[in-house]
Amino acid sequence: MDWDKLRIFHAVADAGSLTHAGDTLHLSQSAVSRQVRALEESLNTILFHRHARGLILTEQGELLFDATRAMSKRLDAASARIRDSEEEVFGELRVTTTLGFGTLWLAPRLHKLYEMYPDLNIDLMLEEKVLDLPMREADAAIRMKEPSQADLIRKRLMSVRMRLYATQEYLNRNGVPESQTDLSTHRLICQRTDATQVGASSALTQSILTNDIPSRLMVNNYFGVLQAVLHDLGIGILPDYVVEESPDLVRVLPDIESAEVPVYLAYPEELRHSKRIQAFRDFVQEEIKIHRKHLKEQGKS
Structure with a gap:
């Protein structure tokens, strides 16, 4: 189905008028009418009853309007979350690292991150396989070598022996x-x-x-x-x-x-301004400082 035609249909169904929908969409009445008719032809059904006082949805039109209304709400919610994520730390953050580092170093410290950001949900993927960050198999990775994939921001965190x-x-x-x-x-x-x-x-x-x-x-x-x-x-x-x-x-x-084994944090360039990524990056860097301080105090560095 043509997304643009669905958008126009939704505006017409919501307004109950070709003219009012055209004003909202900044399209002429004739352009709106053509798109609605083209959608009806592609579905092989009638979506509106035409009356002098306006348009009334048919049974098939009601079914489609229910679907586009749900789509519109989900898109509005997603748009709001995208805007909000520029200011707040919440939602899912998918982090991948090795089984050893994730189990023995990262997981025991995550309670501190949740205390700071209780609305953050972390999906911790522990495996040796290198996931494709540019293809969004994960949002961030902690790796035991410098990442070679393009379009990644990479930061060396520490070294391991x-x-x-x-x-x-x-x-x-x-x-x-x-x-x-x-x-x-x-x-x-x-x-x-x-x-x-x-x-x-x-x-x-x-x-x-x-x-x-x-x-x-x-x-x-x-x-x-x-x-x-x-x-x-x-x-x-x-x-x-x-x-x-x-x-x-x-x-x-x-x-x-x-x-020496270098440890790197990496994440896609497109997530540079993500508050979730920034919170996780700052948390890991602070924990590494504390880790180094403890090792020095214990004389084990």
């Missing part, structure tokens, strides 16, 4: 390794090397696995690795951002760590 951690309880029972070769007497907990992950993490894991480590636990995500380490199962390869939320972790072999 993969390191070795264990609980003090585990180390008390099994001893503290002083070199990589000592790992042969410990259980290593890590992501599988064929799991989707950043290159620096995979490279560190592969390097450590060149040692003779007979006891291993392979997991396909960092949340699983962390849970195993916290339950005293062995020494785990984990991102350094987990230590703030897990004070029982002790760093093992502090000279061993991965290359």
Whole structure:
């Protein structure tokens, strides 16, 4: 159906007159009449009864007017939300990031964002796959490498390194390794090397696995690795951002760590002025400042 003809039909049905509808639409009466007739021909039905005192909708016209009235209300509501979103923070915000970062760093902090903006609804999509932001598969992304897609605003947030951690309880029972070769007497907990992950993490894991480590636990995500380490199962390869939320972790072999992994926030250029995006960006940046301060105070940075 032709949207322009539907718009004109709605104006005529609402006004009950070709002349009044034409005044509203800034069209001549004859132009309005032609469009209505063309719509009737395309639908093969009569939409109005013509009377000397004006136009009356037929049964079919009433059905169509109900539909265009609902459409008009939804469009008006959408227009209002678009205008309001320039001033207020509310509505849905779709954020994508990795399972590890989303589960272990972002999700535990989101209560602060909701306290500031209770009308904000976040759809948190945790997966390793890179979603297409320009195609609006998500509104914003936190990624472990610089985004390569065009038409994105990208901001580097912080850096992450993969390191070795264990609980003090585990180390008390099994001893503290002083070199990589000592790992042969410990259980290593890590992501599988064929799991989707950043290159620096995979490279560190592969390097450590060149040692003779007979006891291993392979997991396909960092949340699983962390849970195993916290339950005293062995020494785990984990991102350094987990230590703030897990004070029982002790760093093992502090000279061993991965290359630096940059963390970026990205969102489409068209959302530059979105209040939701601005609120989320400011929230993440502030939380990173607090995170760095805590790590410095704990001496774990």
